[in-house]
Amino acid sequence: MKPFSLSVPASSANIGPGFDSLGLAVDLYLTLTVSANNTWGIDQQSEMLPAFNNYKEHFIYQVANQTAALYGKELPACYMTINSAIPLARGLGSSASAIVAGIELANQCCQLGLSSTEKLQLATEREGHPDNVAAALLGGLVVTAYNDDKSIDVCKINQLNIDILVFIPQEELKTDVSRQVLPEVYSRSQAAKAGSIGNVFIAALMNENYELAGKMMEKDIFHEPFRAKLIAKYDAIKRMAKELGAYGTVISGAGPTMLSFFPKGTGAAIKQKLQNTFSSYHIQQREIDFTGVRVETKLV
Numbered sequence: 591m592k593p594f595s596l597s598v599p600a601s602s603a604n605i606g607p608g609f610d611s612l613g614l615a616v617d618l619y620l621t622l623t624v625s626a627n628n629t630w631g632i633d634q635q636s637e638m639l640p641a642f643n644n645y646k647e648h649f650i651y652q653v654a655n656q657t658a659a660l661y662g663k664e665l666p667a668c669y670m671t672i673n674s675a676i677p678l679a680r681g682l683g684s685s686a687s688a689i690v691a692g693i694e695l696a697n698q699c700c701q702l703g704l705s706s707t708e709k710l711q712l713a714t715e716r717e718g719h720p721d722n723v724a725a726a727l728l729g730g731l732v733v734t735a736y737n738d739d740k741s742i743d744v745c746k747i748n749q750l751n752i753d754i755l756v757f758i759p760q761e762e763l764k765t766d767v768s769r770q771v772l773p774e775v776y777s778r779s780q781a782a783k784a785g786s787i788g789n790v791f792i793a794a795l796m797n798e799n800y801e802l803a804g805k806m807m808e809k810d811i812f813h814e815p816f817r818a819k820l821i822a823k824y825d826a827i828k829r830m831a832k833e834l835g836a837y838g839t840v841i842s843g844a845g846p847t848m849l850s851f852f853p854k855g856t857g858a859a860i861k862q863k864l865q866n867t868f869s870s871y872h873i874q875q876r877e878i879d880f881t882g883v884r885v886e887t888k889l890v
């Protein structure tokens with residue numbers, strides 16, 4: 591096996607009304623450098639990554655091992671260096687990036703020749719919904735549907751002329767905890783209204799009508815009203831971002847990170863003003879990653 595490296599972007603799911611459907615890939619990365627070895631070795635170079643005692647406990651190894659086994663293969667022993675700039679349990683798709691990395695690790699090590707569709711299928715089954723994993727795999731803004739037969743339909747939007755700010759707090763919020771506050775059922779009128787808001791949101795983005803898109807972003811009724819109470823400065827961030835010109839501000843994924851869309855070219859100056867007010871948050875301007883997972887075999 592030739593040495594290789596792979597990188598997987600972070601992602602922000604939902605973007606307001608697209609609960610479990612929309613995902614936006616952003617330029618924070620999980621990276622793995624992998625070479626064949628006599629025994630397994632995992633060297634984590636980021637303090638943000640979760641501790642482990644034995645390689646068999648490592649989440650990425652487990653996903654890779656399970657993927658290889660599904661295709662009747664055994665994962666060969668590797669030495670793997672892992673780095674990450676994606677904060678854990680903050681709503682930036684860290685688990686989705688780790689799952690995509692595990693599947694790609696098995697794909698490369700065992701020469702499985704998996705297609706994007708197969709990778710998306712495997713990753714969605716592991717994550718439970720396709721929004722983050724589709725963005726991590728494909729890049730851009732993905733619009734997905736997870737069908738009753740477990741197949742996934744996906745469209746990728748590559749044209750977004752906006753600046754993006756993310757507000758990352760110190761505190762973690764696990765996705766399973768943040769899903770517990772959501773209703774099990776919605777009435778027909780709520781579901782119809784929520785669906786129509788999502789439809790107008792995507793149509794407005796396609797028309798580059800960002801004012802309308804921003805208005806729709808902030809009208810979600812699937813999850814934001816129930817999760818707002820889990821985020822300390824939810825209302826204050828939305829209000830100030832709007833005053834400074836944001837099209838719209840939403841919870842990123844299951845939270846607690848928030849994400850704003852701003853007119854192109856305005857993000858950098860506005861970021862500083864917001865950072866001064868919300869000093870407990872780490873506010874970053876991020877770019878959209880339009881590529882998704884990357885594999886590089888020409889290592890120096």
Ligand SMILES: Nc1ncnc2c1ncn2[C@@H]1O[C@H](COP(=O)(O)OP(=O)(O)OP(=O)(O)O)[C@@H](O)[C@H]1O
Nearest residue numbers: 649678679680681682683684685688764765843844
């Ligand atoms: N690189 C990684 N290596 C090992 N485990 C990871 C890695 N990244 C994430 N995880 C696991 O995933 C957990 C976080 O997943 P969770 O779904 O709660 O949040 P998230 O994916 O960061 O946010 P969201 O799904 O809202 O975007 C971590 O606590 C850790 O157990």
Ligand SMILES: N[C@@H](CCO)C(=O)O
Nearest residue numbers: 603609610765843844
């Ligand atoms: N769509 C998911 C994203 C986080 O995994 C949620 O909002 O719970």
